[in-house]
Every structure is written in C-alpha cells, then in structure tokens.
Amino acid sequence: MRYVICSGGQLGDWALAELREGDVLVGADRGALFLVDRGFSPDMALGDFDSVSAGELMRIRTGSRRFEACDPIAKDWTDTEMALRWVLAQQDPKPDEVVLLGVLGSRWDHSLANIHLLRVLLEAGVRGRIVDETNELHLVDGSMPLTLARTRHTYVSLLPLSLEVTGITLNGFQYPLLDATLTIGQSLGISNVLLEQTGTIRLRDGLLLAIQSMDYP
Template sequence: MKVLIITGGNIDDDFAFSFLKNNRYDEVIAVDGGLAFADRAGIKITHLVGDFDTIDGAVLEKYIHREDICVHQFVPEKDYTDTDIAVKLAIELFSGMGVPLDPMSEGLSLKLLPEQEIPMKETGEKILHILGATGTRLDHVLANLQMLKNIMDAGIDGMIIDKNNQIQMIRGTHHLKMEGIFGKYMSLIPATMDLSGITLQGFKYPLDRANTHFGESLCVSNELTAEEGWITIEEGTAWMILSRD
C-alpha cells in the first residue's frame, strides 16, 4: 500500500509533477493549503484534512462536498497541526482500521461526509510519501521531521520529499542502491542523544562501528560510490537525508 500526503509547505511544481508521474498511490490525503497543489496538478484525492484556514474558498468548495472524498474538518483552535493529523490518519489507514480519528480524545471536531467509510486495506508494503512538509516555517519543518519517528515506529517507510531532499528516519540496518538514488549526498543526523556502532559500507567515507552524538556533524555529506551501500546503526535513531544541490 502506498499513501501520499500533500501538505501546505513549499512545493516545486516541476519537480512534483515529475515525481508523481513515477508513483501511484492507493490513498491521497490533501492537507489544507496542500489542496491548492492537488487541484492544479489534477490529482485524485481520497481524503481532505484540516481547519481550512489557508486554502482559497473557491478551491475548497470544489472538493468539500464531493461524495468520493472523506472530509476531516477541524476547528482552528486544536492541539495538533493539520499535517500531524494527516500523518495519524495515514497510520490508521495502513493499519486497516475504520474511522481513523477519535474527535473526543483529540478534543477536536471530526466531520465525515454522510455514508462515507474508510476502506480496509490489506497489509504488505507500506510506503508513505509527504510533499509540502518543508518551507519557510521552520517550526512546522522541525515538527514534521519529528513525525517521521511515529511513522517509522508504525512499520511504515515514510519519506518527506522536496526538490532537493528525501528525508527518512532510520534505525538498525538500511540498504541503498546507486540505481535510482535520489541525490548525490547522504547524511545521517542523530535523532537520539547517541548513535553507536555506525558502519557505512559502499560509501566514499566508510565507517566501522563509529560513534557520534546529537550536535555533531560526523556523518554529514557522504557519497555512495558502490552499486550498493549498507548503513548499520547498532544503537540510536537518525534522520537519513539524501540530497542534491
């Protein structure tokens, strides 16, 4: 199963159009301002999430009453960001549950259009791509980066993707292939206080059970040189960032 979240940060149209040509999704979640991109790209969305305070009313009106879209509308005075709510929804979709959010426990109002249900999905490959999660609001960017942990903990391969970066949270062992790799550079940024036993094989700057910690730049800007590369982290969690200029 593959799910796409389109949220309201910066999206480069040329890159995003090209990226989406190569991917097909079982569910597409548009988040508030991200609906504007979905609209101009002609993407078929299955869920619409947000308090709708940043989307043009004329665009919103085209979607909010459609019977083929599950609408999850919240009041602006809520505890979680629209993107966070969309990530929680995506995790529930992967788990195959029914109505994904409990408005009572969230302290929010959930609106589903009449007679709409969220379809059950079979387990298997679980991939979540998020577009529009980076931009000028660094508070939102940092919050979005942290959400990758919840996605990883749910057993989902989750990636924040923009024109220059593909960001994923990893632990344990991770495999990369030169064919189709996103960008030239690979960096590991500690997401826990310590990263222990870091081994990098197939990279320009290999490591053998090295240690680093939060605040250090030891693993920034490496390059895959072999056809395949292996990243092993014995203890700790890191953001893996594949990037290009």
Template sequence: MISQVVIVAGGDETLWPEITTYQGRETFWIGVDRGAYRLLKKGIVPDLAVGDFDSLSSAELKEVEGLVSDIHYSIPEKDDTDTQLGLKLALAKHPQAEVLILGATGGRLDHFLSNLWLPLDPRFEEELQRIKLIDEQNTITYFLPGDYVIEKEADKKYLAYVCLTAVTDLSLYDAKYRLENYQVPRPMSFASNEFIGDTSHFSFTSGVVAVIQSKDL
C-alpha cells in the same frame, strides 16, 4: 491494493518532486490543508482531505468541498498539526502501504523541523521505516536499529546520516567517509557523504537515524 499513500502538505509547491511520478491506481492521495487545493490545481482529486483549512479562501474551500468526497475537519487550536493528522489517517487506513510526504520542506523552519521529527512521535515510531519525506532535491528515509543496505537514487549525489537521537555503534561501511562503531551522544548530522557505488551499507544498535539522499539544483 494500495501500495503507497502520498500525503501532500501545504509547503511550497515549487519544491515538490514531479508529482505525476506517483500517479496510479495503487496510490491513495491525502491533501493536508492547502495541499488539498494544490492537488486539485494539478488535476489530482485527493481521496481524502484533512485540516482546519485556514489557509484557504472561502472560494477555495468550497472548491475542495465540492470535489473531495472524504474531508476530515480539524480546529485551528489543537495538539496535532494537520500533517500529523494526515499521517495518523494514512497509517490507519493503509497499514501496509509506504507513506510519502510531499510539501513538508521549505518555508518556515519550525514547520520543517516538526515534519523532520514527525516519525519520532511515539504513535508513529514503530512505523517510521514506512515513511519518507520527499522534495525536488531530497529524499529522507528513517531507520530503527539494525543493519541496512540502501540503494542510490540515480539523480542524487550526496548522502547524509542524521542521528535524530543519541545513537550507539554507528558504522558506515562503504560510503566515501566511513565510521566504525561510533558513539553519538546527542542529535547530529554526518553530512556531505557520498556513495562510492550503487549501494551503501550501515548499521547501528540504538537510536533513530534519518538518511538523506540529496542533489544540488
């Protein structure tokens, strides 16, 4: 049974986490546009590739087409980004799996912001707690209203609570810097917080919050 889908977008591969961490029989790989070719260069054949592939040379595209058995072609002029198309396929094919998106940070800021807000798309919002954006330095997870305890990643020092929408009654109970029933009227980031133990407890009653665990390089 597939327990995780790893979507590899076309972002700077020098910012990827160690990709072998995710290899295993329970992983389904999706290469998005140039991400499909970069996976092949890492010795990983994607289970599925999607995109308009306008970032590939004809020789590179031929290599992808020769090795990847399931390819979904898009046109360059479209409403969805290639990463959105990859996420749609991931959620449809494996509705119980965790979805990890690599190659979604770095490079153009418009691409990064599109990816950061991707889970707020109404088509994805109900599933956003299954989605993570990961690079070498950061892990971004998403939360709907509720009460949560998150675990510290061993190599991460910093903790940020990013309100992607207006948020009500935000409480940070046991981080280094705390809040109690704080009202956030517009998107903003509470950055450079820290764990004081192995877990951190927070809650809120409306809105969407992204939690970023990060480290210096």
C-alpha cells in the same frame, strides 16, 4: 500499500514525479489544493483549511473523494500530523509506506515537527520518507538496516536525532564507518557519497536521520 501525504509547505511540479498510479493520496490543508488543481482527486482532504480562500475550499471539497474540516483553534495536532494519524488508522488498505511531500518550508517549527513524524512511522513499523525538491529524508534505528539507492541526489548526510547513535556501519560509501558513534553537535556525517548503486546503513542503538541531498540546479 503506499500512501502519499501532500501538505501545505513548499510544493512544485517536481512533486508530481513522486506520485504513482495506485497511491492513496491525502491532502493536508493547502496540499489538497495542490492535488486538485493538478487534476488529482485526493482520497482524503483534511485540516483546518485556514490557508485557503472560500473559493479554493470549495474546489477542494468538490474535487476530493472524502473531506474533513476541523476548527483551526480547537485542535491539538498540525494538519500534517492529523493526516499521518488518519493514514496510520487505515486498515483497508493498510499502509506499508508513507511519502510526505510539502512538509518542509519557511516555517522551521513546522518543518522540524514534520521530520519528527518519521519517528512515529518508524515506531509503527511503516516505511516513511520526506521528499522535497532537493532532499530526501529517512530515519533509521537499530531494528533493521536502511538501504539507499543512488539517485539524482549527490550527497548522503547522517545526523543523530537522538542524543547519541552507536554502532554505525556504512557499506558502499566513499567514507565508510565501522561501529562508529555520532552525537548531536558533530558534523562528521555530512556530505558522504555513494560509490555503489546502493549503500547500506546499519546501527546498534539510537535514531539516525539520513538525508540524500543535492544543490539547486
């Protein structure tokens, strides 16, 4: 079962193309308003809702199947992490994939924290990715290879999310790697290109962020 979390970062009509029939929709704070205003009924809307007006909050409350609000100060997690933890707690249906929309934006502290949530999904054994208008982010470790399909994105860049990533092997890329090592601070993995319809990333140890990206039209 696929869960989609819409958070309060950068969102636009491009995000609608990421929604599929049968998705469980979760709106975090202003992300719930984005869904409701476009005719969707979030299966869960939650957060402190400090970024919406009283009228917008009423639209969210009446337009969502479930609604949970919390105090904006007396909480330990961001709204996005609250939403993710709610998703991972679900058993019926249990998530096997989570797509995060609207989790990147002008607040780089929030953006980086949300990228780190990909590790939470990885450790839970749930496939996860972050999508915005020009990027798609995946996290891979040594437990299983990551296969990327050729999409509208031009480039694939690889950045370590741990101090060191070892045993990196790429197949189907213009610039192949064989048992390579990347450490934080290196730009060797930037702007690779898929030559085939799919490409595979394998590694032995560490956490590697794979970013499919394109320039703005």
